[in-house]
Amino acid sequence: MAPMTDLYRRPTFADMVSRSLQNHPDRVAFITPAGDLSYEQLRRLIARIAFAMRDAGVRSGDGVAMLAPNRPEAFATLIAAMSLGARYTPLHPMGSLADHVTVCADADITTIVADGSRYAEHGAALAAELDAGPRVLHIGGGSPSDVLAGPDTDEPIPALASESDIGLLGYTGGTTGRPKGVMLPHRSLVAHLYLSVAHWQLPAELRFLGSTPLTHALAGIVPPVFHQGGSVVLTQGFDPAEFCETVQRHRITATFLVPSMIYVLLDHIAEHPADLSSLQTILYGAAPMSPDRLEQALDVFGPVFVQFFGQSEAPNTVTCLSKEDHDLRRPKLLASCGKPHPMLDVAVLDDEDRPCGTGERGEVCVRGPLVMDGYWKQPELTAETLRNGWLHTGDVGYLDEENYLYLTDRKKDMVITGGFNVYPREVEDAVATHPQVAAAAVIGVPDPKWGEAVTAFVVRTPGATVTPEELIALVRELKGPVHAPKSLEFLDALPLTLLGKVDKKQLRARFWDERDRAVN
Numbered sequence: 001m002a003p004m005t006d007l008y009r010r011p012t013f014a015d016m017v018s019r020s021l022q023n024h025p026d027r028v029a030f031i032t033p034a035g036d037l038s039y040e041q042l043r044r045l046i047a048r049i050a051f052a053m054r055d056a057g058v059r060s061g062d063g064v065a066m067l068a069p070n071r072p073e074a075f076a077t078l079i080a081a082m083s084l085g086a087r088y089t090p091l092h093p094m095g096s097l098a099d100h101v102t103v104c105a106d107a108d109i110t111t112i113v114a115d116g117s118r119y120a121e122h123g124a125a126l127a128a129e130l131d132a133g134p135r136v137l138h139i140g141g142g143s144p145s146d147v148l149a150g151p152d153t154d155e156p157i158p159a160l161a162s163e164s165d166i167g168l169l170g171y172t173g174g175t176t177g178r179p180k181g182v183m184l185p186h187r188s189l190v191a192h193l194y195l196s197v198a199h200w201q202l203p204a205e206l207r208f209l210g211s212t213p214l215t216h217a218l219a220g221i222v223p224p225v226f227h228q229g230g231s232v233v234l235t236q237g238f239d240p241a242e243f244c245e246t247v248q249r250h251r252i253t254a255t256f257l258v259p260s261m262i263y264v265l266l267d268h269i270a271e272h273p274a275d276l277s278s279l280q281t282i283l284y285g286a287a288p289m290s291p292d293r294l295e296q297a298l299d300v301f302g303p304v305f306v307q308f309f310g311q312s313e314a315p316n317t318v319t320c321l322s323k324e325d326h327d328l329r330r331p332k333l334l335a336s337c338g339k340p341h342p343m344l345d346v347a348v349l350d351d352e353d354r355p356c357g358t359g360e361r362g363e364v365c366v367r368g369p370l371v372m373d374g375y376w377k378q379p380e381l382t383a384e385t386l387r388n389g390w391l392h393t394g395d396v397g398y399l400d401e402e403n404y405l406y407l408t409d410r411k412k413d414m415v416i417t418g419g420f421n422v423y424p425r426e427v428e429d430a431v432a433t434h435p436q437v438a439a440a441a442v443i444g445v446p447d448p449k450w451g452e453a454v455t456a457f458v459v460r461t462p463g464a465t466v467t468p469e470e471l472i473a474l475v476r477e478l479k480g481p482v483h484a485p486k487s488l489e490f491l492d493a494l495p496l497t498l499l500g501k502v503d504k505k506q507l508r509a510r511f512w513d514e515r516d517r518a519v520n
Contacts, residue, residue: 010163013189013223014083018043018157020226029226030072031207031233031250037072039226045073045148047157049139050080052150053111056137060085060160063108063169065134067091067100067123068115070214070234073139073148077113078219082186085161086111087169089181090215097122101129103171107181107376110134116141163187169376170216172312181376182312189220191369195317195341196224201306202254203280206230209246209255211238212500217286220315221256230254240268247276254281258500259289262297263439267461269300279304281323285316286501290432290440291334298326309337309407313372313391318346318364319405335429336404344368348399353388356398361408364397365390396423413504415444417452422483424454430478431456431471431488436464441494441502442485445511453486457507459494 011019021029025040037045058064064081066088068074081088089107091100104112104126114123116138123136138146161167168184202208208225210218210232222232233250235242238261246252257265262284269276279301285308297305307321321338328334340346347355348362356362371391374382385392396414397407409423416422424442431440439459444452456475460466468488476484495503 010187011190012082012159012161012163012165012186013167013193014079014157014161014186015159016190016193017079017223017226018046018083018159020223020229021046024226024229027229028231030075031231032072034071042072042076043157044152044154046076046079046083047153047155048150049073049076049147050083050158051153051155052147053077053080053086053137054084054158055150056111056135056145056147058084058086058111060165062086062110063089063104064111064113065089065091065100065104065107065109066113066215067093067119067126068113068139068215069093069118070210070218070236071115071139072234074115074214075219075222077139077147078215079157081111081113082161082167083158085165087166089169089171090213090219092213092216093119097125097129100126103179103181104130104134105132106179107169107171108132112136113139113147115139116143116146161186163190166373170312180378180381183373183376184315185373187369188315188372191343192220192315192317193223193227195343195370196221197227199306199308199317199320199322199341200224200283201281201323202228202230204228205253207250207253208232209235209243209250209252211235211243211261212256212258217316218256221283225254238264240265241272244269244272244274244276247278248274251278253278254283255279256283256285258286259284259293260439260494260496260500260502262289263293266293266296266300267438271462276301281306283308285309290429291331292429292432293439294326294334295328295331298328303327307337309405310370311393311395313385313393314344314366314370317341317370318344318366318393321404325404333404336400336406338405339403340405344370346405347390348397348405349390349392353390358401359398361396361398363411364393364395364405364407366393367391413443415442415452415454417444417447417450417454417482422454426479427454427456427475427483427485430475430483431458433478434466434471434474436461436466437471439494439502441504441507443504443507443511445508447486450486454483455511456485456488457491457494458488459491 021039021043029042030037064086163186167186171179310316310318319338345367409425427442428440445455447453495506497503
């Protein structure tokens with residue numbers, strides 16, 4: 001007789017994927033240049049890889065890292081690892097060997113899975129640098145360690161994990177210091193799946209274009225698509241011309257883009273018109289989006305946008321701005337990131353963790369089943385971030401009278417100039433109101449008079465003639481002299497992180513790297 005605890009057993013993330021695949025065995029899961037893969041074929045592939053990993057010695061509680069491009073086997077491997085009770089750590093394909101060594105050493109990785117056709121040498125070099133001497137397995141490549149070479153099986157995907165096990169140990173670098181391993185148990189990952197299905201307004205006929213890394217953010221988007229019986233078309237990265245061609249060829253109905261991708265796409269379409277009318281849902285998030293460029297996007301694509309706000313510590317779905325909220329008749333909402341889901345508590349708190357009033361700025365804080373367990377091997381940072389029963393996101397914002405959340409900046413990004421607090425997001429949005437501005441980023445740089453000087457970096461639209469002086473005057477007119485940049489520099493493109501966010505750390509480097517601290 002099974003123990004009574006099984007009566008109330010909650011599904012793990014791997015369970016949810018397994019059951020979705022069983023519900024739609026004949027539908028197409030992945031569409032790739034190499035061919036299509038059905039739900040049943042994907043289910044069998046996950047089981048096959050799971051048993052091959054088990055036979056290679058992977059056990060519950062082990063750390064498994066993976067380095068792979070966008071291919072179905074990568075998704076199958078991360079679900080297989082989770083199904084065994086192992087914790088999965090993604091390695092970004094564009095990361096350096098030194099970055100990967102730092103992450104794997106901190107995460108106590110015992111198994112590295114590498115795409116054999118692209119990263120076999122990198123995987124071997126990585127293992128050689130680690131004192132733990134992790135095993136290296138391959139997906140593809142035909143080597144003896146190829147987990148795809150294991151025998152096919154009729155067995156179901158294993159269900160060896162529990163909801164309290166860490167399913168994902170992802171690393172976030174932040175702007176300074178040691179990378180942080182964010183411990184997301186299956187509880188958090190399943191909550192994310194539920195919230196995604198509830199929030200994202202995905203179309204009934206669901207063909208999803210995945211061009212962001214499948215080992216990272218896309219890994220959290222694919223399961224909601226499968227939950228609804230949809231298909232995922234995979235591409236190797238984002239190129240605006242390829243994006244438009246893929247949407248037209250496959251009649252794509254949904255996709256996910258970070259704001260910087262949307263900006264590039266808008267500029268491309270302005271020069272090369274394309275029929276993207278099949279798109280019914282464009283998810284966006286990961287970074288703030290300029291309201292003016294969002295208004296432009298609505299003019300081009302129509303009311304198809306859904307914004308989600310979250311962070312690694314509470315992934316993706318803390319709030320959502322629906323298609324209906326993207327209303328040009330209510331332009332104020334375009335600066336919002338939406339309303340919290342009833343499953344979560346979301347509050348704006350002051351420095352003493354007291355609730356702020358309506359419209360009053362403070363730190364955005366979250367609690368609920370979505371929130372991480374803490375930071376891997378960093379108890380003091382965990383205690384500080386999760387103090388008083390709240391996840392302190394580090395984001396500054398306010399709630400309006402209708403409970404819409406507005407983010408004004410990150411606490412660590414705030415510029416203190418002449419004794420005044422300036423939030424870069426406000427300056428960036430002001431600069432972006434000019435029609436010849438494609439993108440903008442603002443930082444504080446050391447200044448002997450002001451302490452920090454507000455400094456802007458701007459990408460202009462093709463053929464633009466606007467001058468720095470004009471843009472500085474525009475900010476002075478819209479926001480006042482305190483917010484007006486002391487200097488403004490034009491760039492061909494803003495530097496981006498591996499996940500497509502503006503890399504302000506890189507922008508700050510030439511001003512702050514020779515100093516003992518990044519404040520003045």
